[in-house]
Amino acid sequence: MEITLNWYLSLSAVLFVIGVLGVLMRRNAIVILMSVELMLNAVNLTLVALSQAMGDVAGQILVFFVMAVAAAEAAIGLAIIIALFRKKVTVDVNEFHLFKY
Amino acid sequence: MDLTNIYASLPADLVATFSMVLVALVALALVVWDAFRNNAPGIPWAGVVALGVAIVWELFALGDAPGTAWYGMVRTGGFAAFVNIVVLIGALLSIILSVPYLREIRHAHGEVYAIILFATVGMMLLGTANNLVAVFVGLETMSISLYILTGLVREDEGATESALKYFLLGAFSTGFFLYGIALLYGATGTMDLARMSEGLAAGENLVMFWAGVGLLLVGFLFKVSAAPFHMWTPDVYQGAPTTLTAYMSTATKAATFASLILVLYAALPPERWTMVLAVIAVLTMVVGNVLAIAQQNVKRMLAYSSIAHAGYVLVGLAAGTPAGYAGALFYLLVYSIMNIGAFGVMALLEWDGKEGQTQTLNSLAGIGPRKPLLGATMVVFMFALVGFPPLGGFWGKVAVFAPAVEAGLTWLVIVGVLASAVSAYYYLRVLYVFWMRSPEDEPEAAAVQDRVFAVPVTSAAVLIVCVVLLLYFGVRPGGILETTASFFAGPGASMALLP
Numbered sequence: 228m229e230i231t232l233n234w235y236l237s238l239s240a241v242l243f244v245i246g247v248l249g250v251l252m253r254r255n256a257i258v259i260l261m262s263v264e265l266m267l268n269a270v271n272l273t274l275v276a277l278s279q280a281m282g283d284v285a286g287q288i289l290v291f292f293v294m295a296v297a298a299a300e301a302a303i304g305l306a307i308i309i310a311l312f313r314k315k316v317t318v319d320v321n322e323f324h325l326f327k328y
Numbered sequence: 329m330d331l332t333n334i335y336a337s338l339p340a341d342l343v344a345t346f347s348m349v350l351v352a353l354v355a356l357a358l359v360v361w362d363a364f365r366n367n368a369p370g371i372p373w374a375g376v377v378a379l380g381v382a383i384v385w386e387l388f389a390l391g392d393a394p395g396t397a398w399y400g401m402v403r404t405g406g407f408a409a410f411v412n413i414v415v416l417i418g419a420l421l422s423i424i425l426s427v428p429y430l431r432e433i434r435h436a437h438g439e440v441y442a443i444i445l446f447a448t449v450g451m452m453l454l455g456t457a458n459n460l461v462a463v464f465v466g467l468e469t470m471s472i473s474l475y476i477l478t479g480l481v482r483e484d485e486g487a488t489e490s491a492l493k494y495f496l497l498g499a500f501s502t503g504f505f506l507y508g509i510a511l512l513y514g515a516t517g518t519m520d521l522a523r524m525s526e527g528l529a530a531g532e533n534l535v536m537f538w539a540g541v542g543l544l545l546v547g548f549l550f551k552v553s554a555a556p557f558h559m560w561t562p563d564v565y566q567g568a569p570t571t572l573t574a575y576m577s578t579a580t581k582a583a584t585f586a587s588l589i590l591v592l593y594a595a596l597p598p599e600r601w602t603m604v605l606a607v608i609a610v611l612t613m614v615v616g617n618v619l620a621i622a623q624q625n626v627k628r629m630l631a632y633s634s635i636a637h638a639g640y641v642l643v644g645l646a647a648g649t650p651a652g653y654a655g656a657l658f659y660l661l662v663y664s665i666m667n668i669g670a671f672g673v674m675a676l677l678e679w680d681g682k683e684g685q686t687q688t689l690n691s692l693a694g695i696g697p698r699k700p701l702l703g704a705t706m707v708v709f710m711f712a713l714v715g716f717p718p719l720g721g722f723w724g725k726v727a728v729f730a731p732a733v734e735a736g737l738t739w740l741v742i743v744g745v746l747a748s749a750v751s752a753y754y755y756l757r758v759l760y761v762f763w764m765r766s767p768e769d770e771p772e773a774a775a776v777q778d779r780v781f782a783v784p785v786t787s788a789a790v791l792i793v794c795v796v797l798l799l800y801f802g803v804r805p806g807g808i809l810e811t812t813a814s815f816f817a818g819p820g821a822s823m824a825l826l827p
Contacts, residue, residue, distance in 0.1 A: 236514075243507060250500050259496055266503030270510050277514040285519045286510070289461050293506060296468045300499050303475050307491045310482040320496070323489045325685075326563040326628075 235276035242269035256311075256318040260304045267297045341397040344404040347382035347412055348452045354378035355445035362438030371438040372427045375445055379420040386412045390811060396458050400520055403458040403590070407815040410657060411455035411586040418579035418664045419448040421790050425672045426571040428784040433569065433683065435481055444575065447473035451583035460509045460519040463587055467505070467551070470583065471498050474576055478568040486685045490567025497550070497560045505547025511540030512595075524595040541596065545604075548591075551584040554642060555611040558635045562619075565631035569683050573627065574671030577634045578664035585641055585660055589653050592645060593816070605646035606740050612639030613747040620754050624688045626674050629754055630667070633713060636751060637663050643744050644728030647735040650816030655727030657812040662712070662724035662801050669709040669794035673702050676787055679779035689758060693765035693773040701783060703762050705791040710755040712798045715748050720801030727809060 246269060249262030271290045278286030312318055342349060358371050386409040394405035402408070423444055430436040450469025457463040475498065479491025513519055515537035516527030528537055546557065553561040565573045592601070616636030623629035641663075644656035677695060680687040696703030712721035725748065729741045767773040801808065 243503070246503065250496075256492065256496065260499070263496075263499040263503055266500075267506060270503065270506045273507070273510040274513065277510065281514075281517050283517060285461065286513055289464065289509070289513075289519070292461065292465050292468075296464075296472070296502075299468075299472050300495075300502075303472055304495050304499065307475065307479050307488060307495055310479060311485075311488045311492055314485045314488060320492075323492060325486050325489050326566055 232276055232280045236273060239269045239272035239276070242266075242272065245269075254319050254321050256308050256320050257305075259320065260301065260308070264297055264301065267293055337397075337399075344395070344397040345402055347385045347416070348402075348449060348456075350382055350385075351378055351416075351445050351452070352449045355442050355449065358438065358442040358445065362442065365438075367436060367438045372423050372441045375423055375441045376420060378445070379416050379423070379448070383413055383416045383420065386416065394815075400522075401457070401459045401462045402453065403456045406811070407586075407590075407657075408456035410661075410812060410815065411582065412452050414582040414586075414657075414661050414664055415448060415451045415455060415579045418575060418582065418668060419444060421668045421672075421794070422571055422575035422579075424786050424790050425574065425668070425675060426569075428787055429571045429675045430569065432678075432781050433481065433681070435569070437480075440477070440480065440572075443473045443476055444572075447477070447575075448579065451579050455583040455586035457587060457590070458521055460512065460521065463521075463591075464506065464509060466583075467547075467587075468502065470580065471502070471551070474498075474580065477572045477576070478564055480569055480572065481683060484567075484682060484685075486567045487569070487683060490564045493560055494564040501547050501550035501557070504543045504550075508540045508543030508545075508547060511536050512544065513540075515540060521590060521595040525597050528597065541601075544591065545601075548584060548588045549608065552581050552588070552638045552641075553635050554608050554638050555615040555635065558612065558615065558638075561635055562628050562631040565634070566625060566628045566685055567683065570627060570671055570675035570678060573631075574668045574675070577631070577671065578667050581634070581638060581641075582660040582664055585638075585645075585656060589645065589656060592648070593653060602646050602648050602735070602737070605642055605648075606737055609639050609642035609646050609740060610743050612636065612642060613744055614639075617747045617750045617754075620751065623754070624690070625685070626687075626689050626692075626758060627671075627684050629689075629758075630670055630674070633751065633755070634667060636747065637667075637713075639747070640725060640728055640744060643732050643737075643740055646737060646740060647728075647731040649731050649735055651813065652728065652731035652735065654809065654812040654816050655724075655731055657815070658727045658805070658809050659724040661808065662720040662798070665794050665797045665801070666709050666712040666719075666721055669705060669791055669798070670713065672787060672791055672794070673706045673709065676702055676783055677780055679776045687776075688772075689761050690765075690770050691772045691776055693761050693770040694763075694767045695777060695780070696759075696763035698777065699780070699783065701788055701791070705795050706762060707759055708795045708798060710759050712802075714752045714755045718799070718802045720798040720805070723801060723805035723809070727805070 246262045246266035250259050274286040274290050389409040392405040397404050447470050450466050454466030475495045478494050481487040515533035516524045518527045550557040616632050620629050620632035641656045644652040678684045712719040715721040715725045732741050
């Protein structure tokens with residue numbers, strides 16, 4: 228059986244939804260960060276598949292930028308989480324509620 | 329692909345995007361300078377000089393014909409120059425306000441100014457991008473720099489918490505934004521904004537295209553803090569250092585709205601989502617104005633007010649006409665000036681040592697007579713934010729509301745005018761507490777007001793410049809409005825933006 232473009236698009240859509248659900252349902256800041264990375268990588272899969280199917284290179288170039296951005300985001304995000312962990316000794320986002328309304 | 333003449337257009341491109349290149353290079357130089365001379369006092373002023381040179385350069389480019397540089401990645405010409413000027417002015421005024429403020433809260437790190445410049449480069453790229461790759465890179469350069477600036481005071485729990493919220497929600501919205509880009513790319517076969525509609529006509533992927541537009545809009549609306557994606561705004565604006573909030577709330581909005589205008593105007597087919605944008609504009613105006621009434625903290629009140637102002641800009645976008653887009657651009661300029669002024673005054677009135685997170689409006693009772701300059705300039709900023717006639721805010725509102733009436737969205741404008749009537753209550757309450765109350769009325773006020781620090785000359789100069797600009801926009805809005813309108817007008821109106 229041949230694996231067509233739609234298979235790749237479906238797989239990446241499923242991965243993206245898993246990432247979204249992870250962000251919405253998990254309360255651990257690091258797990259949320261991992262879920263966001265999953266979303267970005269799901270999009271990467273879409274871009275590479277579309278790029279390959281259309282014979283156009285722009286999508287694959289964007290994937291390089293996405294990987295760089297994801298790395299920068301992970302660095303900043305983990306730094307912020309560490310700074311907050313030093314204050315609160317927890318990474319549960321339900322514990323961060325200094326501001327209201 | 330022939331690569332022999334790949335550098336042939338390099339000199340012309342460097343000239344066309346000189347201001348962006350200059351700010352980026354100076355930002356890199358500041359990082360190195362700070363590494364060798366830690367917190368050298370000259371660092372912010374080198375940044376200010378670079379931004380000043382860039383503004384002057386862009387002023388000369390205001391009349392240029394539209395074009396592109398770097399192989400169609402970046403837009404040049406009048407529209408790009410105008411957006412760059414708004415962003416650069418925001419960065420310039422914020423840096424000057426930040427120097428004494430960050431010294432006062434003991435966080436005058438040299439890197440801060442380099443990061444502000446990096447964020448500015450991201451905004452300039454975002455606001456002038458002609459290609460979805462450049463939009464994404466600009467947006468992320470801006471956002472990642474802003475996450476750092478929000479969490480600058482890392483000893484403070486509130487600042488770190490707001491940085492985490494901003495980061496998690498911002499990264500989440502980036503995921504949607506990126507998926508939108510991928511679907512648009514799949515549906516049209518190109519990343520180039522100007523060629524999108526013809527790409528769509530060639531393909532038959534309508535579902536994919538509209539899904540992509542929807543996801544892209546979610547990303548944009550998040551960044552401009554439109555309801556229902558505004559949740560992060562009050563927390564982030566309240567927790568971040570005040571002068572950096574001024575920067576975040578103005579330049580970011582200007583760049584993101586400029587990019588959204590380009591996408592709506594250049595890339596989407598003529599049926600332009602008027603209804604969707606109108607509904608979001610109503611939600612944003614109502615949520616922002618109603619929730620602002622209940623706030624005791626002025627920074628948080630200004631955060632909700634910035635949500636409301638995003639709603640007013642969206643009214644102009646919902647109109648979907650060239651006049652609407654031109655009015656939105658003018659509004660962004662006026663809004664930047666008045667909001668930087670208001671946040672600048674609040675930065676100078678801070679006494680709690682926690683970036684103003686905990687201080688209430690009532691604790692500033694009677695501060696007007698004690699700090700006449702701050703009190704008097706605040707009067708101008710508040711009246712401008714309400715939209716009173718002799719000031720720029722009035723013409724800003726006219727510029728976005730009038731095209732909406734012409735486009736048949738009278739109900740939307742009625743909601744907008746009612747919403748700004750509501751806003752008069754919470755803006756003028758600030759002036760009431762500043763001038764009509766006395767510290768003796770408020771037990772907490774008398775004790776704390778001596779902790780407010782002295783007003784530095786540079787900050788006073790920035791506030792006065794903001795006041796003068798607002799008066800100028802109020803008395804002579806015509807020239808600027810004509811300039812912004814000219815970006816969308818001329819022969820072949822809908823294509824004037826395109827090269």
